[in-house]
Amino acid sequence: MRITASQVREMKQKGEKITMLTAYDYSTAQIVDGVGVPLILVGDSLGMVMLGYESTIPVTMDEMLHHTKAVVRGAKNSLVVGDMPFMTYHLSVEQALGNAARFIQEAGAQAIKLEGGVNVAEKVKRIVECGIPVMGHIGLTPQSIHQFGGHKIQGKSPEAAIRLLEDARALEEAGAFSIVLETVPAPLAALITQKVGVPTIGIGAGAGCDGQVQVINDILGSFADFVPKHAKQYAKLTDIIKNAVTEYYNEVKAGSFPTAKQSFTMDESILAGLK
Numbered sequence: 001m002r003i004t005a006s007q008v009r010e011m012k013q014k015g016e017k018i019t020m021l022t023a024y025d026y027s028t029a030q031i032v033d034g035v036g037v038p039l040i041l042v043g044d045s046l047g048m049v050m051l052g053y054e055s056t057i058p059v060t061m062d063e064m065l066h067h068t069k070a071v072v073r074g075a076k077n078s079l080v081v082g083d084m085p086f087m088t089y090h091l092s093v094e095q096a097l098g099n100a101a102r103f104i105q106e107a108g109a110q111a112i113k114l115e116g117g118v119n120v121a122e123k124v125k126r127i128v129e130c131g132i133p134v135m136g137h138i139g140l141t142p143q144s145i146h147q148f149g150g151h152k153i154q155g156k157s158p159e160a161a162i163r164l165l166e167d168a169r170a171l172e173e174a175g176a177f178s179i180v181l182e183t184v185p186a187p188l189a190a191l192i193t194q195k196v197g198v199p200t201i202g203i204g205a206g207a208g209c210d211g212q213v214q215v216i217n218d219i220l221g222s223f224a225d226f227v228p229k230h231a232k233q234y235a236k237l238t239d240i241i242k243n244a245v246t247e248y249y250n251e252v253k254a255g256s257f258p259t260a261k262q263s264f265t266m267d268e269s270i271l272a273g274l275k
């Protein structure tokens with residue numbers, strides 16, 4: 001049975017820690033789902049780790065829908081959250097509703113995520129009213145990277161900390177079922193977690209959040225460009241892949257791959273006839 005947004009909310013009440021991971025393709029989604037991770041985020045981080053863009057800004061709706069469809073096909077039980085890309089919900093409530101609906105109707109996601117707090121609360125409210133569960137995202141919101149002037153920790157001054165708390169409350173009031181807190185000091189994230197009734201899911205926000213989210217390539221060590229401070233590498237796939245590719249390359253060059261084991265035979269008499 002697929003997990004629902006209300007079950008995610010209940011996990012906070014029960015004090016159960018919530019795990020979320022990104023996935024961008026069918027076979028990775030199958031693995032993450034198989035482990036029992038309740039939430040899969042098809043993040044717009046795919047712009048960097050899958051498509052090689054410098055930031056999430058160039059990611060389009062079509063790219064997001066393409067990857068979300070693949071993840072939905074691979075995930076049988078996890079709740080799949082589609083990430084609304086830059087400028088696909090900023091122009092008007094109608095635009096936000098239309099694009100949120102595409103994630104649900106065309107791609108088969110069960111929820112959407114968008115960045116912002118007080119400034120997007122009205123849109124969150126209308127999307128939720130239409131029956132689409134919404135995950136909020138505050139703190140370091142990568143779509144506003146040019147405004148922040150880099151990947152800086154958010155909420156360090158008293159004013160900024162109060163703004164973050166107001167953003168979290170606005171999202172809860174608008175009906176968001178959970179809120180991502182990105183790159184926020186751990187004590188502030190813990191305080192926000194206490195002050196709101198919906199689960200907080202941290203990334204670079206310490207252990208006091210209700211749950212944690214990571215970009216899967218960061219925990220697998222399969223993205224070579226950079227490793228964020230908040231990520232722990234549970235594997236080093238770049239090394240494993242590099243070794244396997246090198247071995248394959250060397251064996252093909254040397255003529256030692258393929259062997260009989262990877263080849264197919266046929267009736268010798270048919271072959272003799274052809275000769």
Ligand code: KIV
Pocket residue numbers: 022041042043044045046083137180182203213214215
């Ligand atoms: O796009 C993404 O992967 C995200 C997570 C880092 C929360 O927004």
